[in-house]
Amino acid sequence: MLKIALVFLTGLFFLSLRPYCCGCSNILVVPMDGSHWINMEIILRELHIRGHNITVIHSAKSWYIPNNSTFYTSITRRMMEDEADKNFYNKMVLKVMECRKSWTFMHTFCQNDLIGSMLGQGNKILAGATAEILDDPVFIKKLQDTKFDLMLTDPGLPIGALLGSYLKLPMVFNVRWINTGEAHFTIAPSPLSYVPVSGSELSDQMDFLERTKNLLHYLHNLAQQHFIINPHYSDLLQRHFPPGSDLMSLQLAADIWLIRTDFVFEFPRPTMPNVVYIGGFQCKEAHPLPAELEDFMQSSGDHGVVFMSLGTLVSALSCETMEAIAAAFARLPQKVLWKFVGEKPSSLGNNTLLVKWLPQNDVLGHPKTRAFVAHGGTNGMYEAIYHGVPVVGLPLFFDQFDNILRLKVRGAARMVEAGSLTEESFLEALKDVLETPSYSNNMKRLSQLHQDLPMSPMDTAVFWIEYVIRNKGAAHLQAAGFSLPWYSYFCLDVAVFFIIITAAAIWASVTAYRNLFCHKSRRKRKAE
Known part of the structure; x- marks a missing residue:
């Protein structure tokens, strides 16, 4: 009996290991x-x-x-x-x-x-x-x-x-x-x-x-x-x-x-x-970064790191815009990690590291990351929310303008127009997000709400x-x-029915009133 029980329990154990x-x-x-x-x-x-x-x-x-x-x-x-x-x-x-x-x-x-x-x-x-x-x-x-x-x-x-x-x-x-x-x-x-x-x-x-x-x-x-x-x-x-x-x-x-x-x-x-x-x-807890990236993050000290990425489809903006961005980054006390493909900007500062690829989720989840400069793609926005990192939005097309707007309305992002971007306007937006606590606090609040789920x-x-x-x-x-056909969905056929019924009732009332009025008028004329 004991052997049968052991076999049964062993079977249950292995069944429990099998993915449902x-x-x-x-x-x-x-x-x-x-x-x-x-x-x-x-x-x-x-x-x-x-x-x-x-x-x-x-x-x-x-x-x-x-x-x-x-x-x-x-x-x-x-x-x-x-x-x-x-x-x-x-x-x-x-x-x-x-x-x-x-x-x-x-x-x-x-x-x-x-x-x-x-x-x-x-x-x-x-x-x-x-x-x-x-x-x-x-x-x-x-x-x-x-x-x-x-x-x-x-x-x-x-x-x-x-x-x-x-x-x-x-x-x-x-x-x-x-x-x-x-x-x-x-x-x-x-x-x-x-x-x-x-x-x-x-x-x-x-x-x-x-x-x-x-x-x-x-x-x-x-x-x-x-x-x-x-x-x-x-x-x-x-x-x-x-x-x-x-x-x-x-x-x-x-x-x-x-x-x-x-x-x-x-x-x-x-x-x-x-x-x-x-x-x-798609969001998950951050994993440790490769040694070279980790050393760069740690070298930022108390100032932390600004991370920039423009997603998978658009690799670069105009040279003038890139130069303005690089010059603004060079004036920050923070280190800058920039996912970048193209010709290196001449105004690039010593505080900025260009990389062709990096684990975005892990960088956003790093405790040294202070702000995320992003084009506003949905994946990046949710990863920023998950890890509580405020955003400087540089939307380019599609839904990116709407995505940045949603975070802006919630006090967790600033938006910068790529077409009119200057070194000063970009630097002002960066400093605002980095130095105003409400951006970080609001994003951390969104992160808390986003993760407070039963499943x-x-x-x-x-x-x-x-x-x-x-x-x-x-x-x-x-x-x-x-x-349903569109006219039934919006009950337009019902509306037309009631309009016809109402119009018929009004017509009948007016006709009855006119007939009654005319009848009384004829009787009055005959009496005279």
Whole structure:
């Protein structure tokens, strides 16, 4: 009896060591490249640890997604990245800087026009790449035979959503953006009176003029979606999907939206049952730095270190701007650690160390780090919040202006315009953030709120992915409103009904009154 008990307990022990998974499911993944892949890769590694089999469809010419991996199987197809050029984004920065020289009310519309033009070109390529996949019966048969349990995709590339819908797979989005704009604005009710449209550079406290601007941005984005983006997919949808299908309805059919935001950072707004917030899931405790970097950090003494990085896509600003930044850094008592690619500025001070790569999360988590000079990418902003490091924002394009604005509203950041940056203006912003305690205190408060959760964002993300696998979807969490025509959604048909009823009642009343008045008039004339 004792032996049986020991065998039973030993079995339980080894079972407890085995990672929990939903029958070791097959997960098909269509990611985005660039900084988006950094987010996706973290989730995929966690899913692999839990025993899931992962297949990733990506471009053979991806910037960051490797063809050979120990934790997923690669399938290469033509994607948008085959047509893209990293230098394109550097050129875009210069155009955005020109836009920002215009009237303040108008420069956001100028920027949105640039982004709209880019979206139009990009979605034309994406529609073609998707058509090549769906028109390949051998490839589609191979995917069908694999019997995937889930499509996990970043809908910034709609290929994943279209392919998942075509294969009739349960679908989870790892998302901040879809191909038409900001994801939260797409999935959840967004009253324009207090929910700022992405790209508007507005907060949730808007006066009349700002609400007017917000409405105009919404209409501008709507026009881009219907007249610039959607037409590229019409032929594809007609050939491969049921009549009446459109891109937006296929995207809205996703079971769970893992949105990479947190209301410590995002302005409060309405949400939906199938929206799960995982903002900052990539953040973690800092690891020790390499010896050379650690020595540099320690050499800063009590003054500490200022850290600067412009992210994964844009490697450099204009030479004049770089010289102004370097000169301002040279006048600081702090040491400066600058992630930099390009020609070394001539005004670089002895206190500044240029490096091509470094572990950003570990640097931000170092006790010597006093401020973060950043372009405002979402990953960097959440890492700054997690580690409580105030920000000097140097936004360049996309959502970066809105991201810096959110921290600025919360008193944890300063914003500097890259196009009009001078040595003095940049130095003033740096000194303000470094010497005014409220910036650091406010960011540490955000960090405390961000980490005060019942469950980590990563565990939350994995739970909901496995939830969809276990239950073969999450249709019970999807709102019926997405299947309604627009006039029913806004109850315009009901409004028209009541208008007709009211008009009929008024007409009947007026007619009855006129008939009664005329009848009395005729009786009076007869009596006379």
